Amino acid sequence: MASKKKMPGLNTSSTADISFMLLIFFLVTTSMDSDKGLTRRLPPPPENQENTAVQINERNIFKVSINSVGKIMISGGQKLDSSNPADMELLCDMCKKFIMGMPHPGEDQGPEMTLQRVPGLSDLQQCAEKHVISLQSDRGTPYAAYFAVQDALVKAYNDVRDEKSKKLFAGKPFSALSEDQQGAIRTIYPQKISEAEPIDYSKLSQ
Amino acid sequence: MPELSTSSLPDLIFTILFFFMMVTTMREVTLKVKLSTPQGTQLEKLEHKSDVSYIYVGPPTDALRGQFGTGTRIQLNDRYADPREVMDFVAQERQGMQDQTRQVISIKADVNTQMGIITDIKEVLRKSYALKLNYSATSKGK
Numbered sequence: 603m604a605s606k607k608k609m610p611g612l613n614t615s616s617t618a619d620i621s622f623m624l625l626i627f628f629l630v631t632t633s634m635d636s637d638k639g640l641t642r643r644l645p646p647p648p649e650n651q652e653n654t655a656v657q658i659n660e661r662n663i664f665k666v667s668i669n670s671v672g673k674i675m676i677s678g679g680q681k682l683d684s685s686n687p688a689d690m691e692l693l694c695d696m697c698k699k700f701i702m703g704m705p706h707p708g709e710d711q712g713p714e715m716t717l718q719r720v721p722g723l724s725d726l727q728q729c730a731e732k733h734v735i736s737l738q739s740d741r742g743t744p745y746a747a748y749f750a751v752q753d754a755l756v757k758a759y760n761d762v763r764d765e766k767s768k769k770l771f772a773g774k775p776f777s778a779l780s781e782d783q784q785g786a787i788r789t790i791y792p793q794k795i796s797e798a799e800p801i802d803y804s805k806l807s808q
Numbered sequence: 809m810p811e812l813s814t815s816s817l818p819d820l821i822f823t824i825l826f827f828f829m830m831v832t833t834m835r836e837v838t839l840k841v842k843l844s845t846p847q848g849t850q851l852e853k854l855e856h857k858s859d860v861s862y863i864y865v866g867p868p869t870d871a872l873r874g875q876f877g878t879g880t881r882i883q884l885n886d887r888y889a890d891p892r893e894v895m896d897f898v899a900q901e902r903q904g905m906q907d908q909t910r911q912v913i914s915i916k917a918d919v920n921t922q923m924g925i926i927t928d929i930k931e932v933l934r935k936s937y938a939l940k941l942n943y944s945a946t947s948k949g950k
Binding site for chain 1: 814815817818821822824825828829832833834846848849850851852853854857860912914917918919920921922923924926927930933934935937938939940941942943944945946947
């Protein structure tokens, strides 16, 4: 009678090496950087070629111009430097005041606020519907300066919305609100950043 | 002295492997432009990677500088392109998407790029109705 032969076990000593190689392959071909960025929406292209210039009351516009070396001028004539964080905070601050309807220093009127019924809220609300922040850059403006300004503007909007949301919804920040509530806040403070076609100053001077 | 048992080593490595497969993403393209993206504070995370198309803007990398110079270039997929080609690129990217209205264009531009070229890209994006834009950046101070 033949004795039962024991089946030899599969040699698994190289599995570790194989999985190591897989691991190294994935380490090399993948990247860990999570993609973050400033989200913006572009306006749709003009329907027809006609220039549809909309007249906007001067008091409703907050002008921010960036020149080719990254220096900023805002309405009222104040000059700021985009590489200076303190200046950018100042810009953000002024923007916030403008969105909330306060006048510039030296002017007697801020942007118009309209009293409106906002869906989801019982009281009439002062809405910053008419204000526009106009952003003008030069073709030579460094991207860093442009980005810093955009970041400051978005920060202004986020801060204003956060404050409003804390006031209306029992101290909850904007990000913690439900979709409808966020919509209500957005109606009160809509984001209105208009980007003018950049001017090529280097060509104008020739 | 008893030998150290290595029978659980493959399982261990496999666990690490799975971890890396979860948290990392495949590298999209080999970069041909040198990038240092700006720093911001109000950044949002890009959701739905499959809806995102990338446009890289910056000077050629050190290795390619001899051939292409130091002028700012636009990279679409694996090659340098013209601002006008962005329109085709957007249409092409859109084709593979399930929900075409969700398309997001992420502009990864170098901080020293001049705005002129970015405005050109934006203008073309407007014309091709790719209106959701994301200026890629890194968080400040963290």
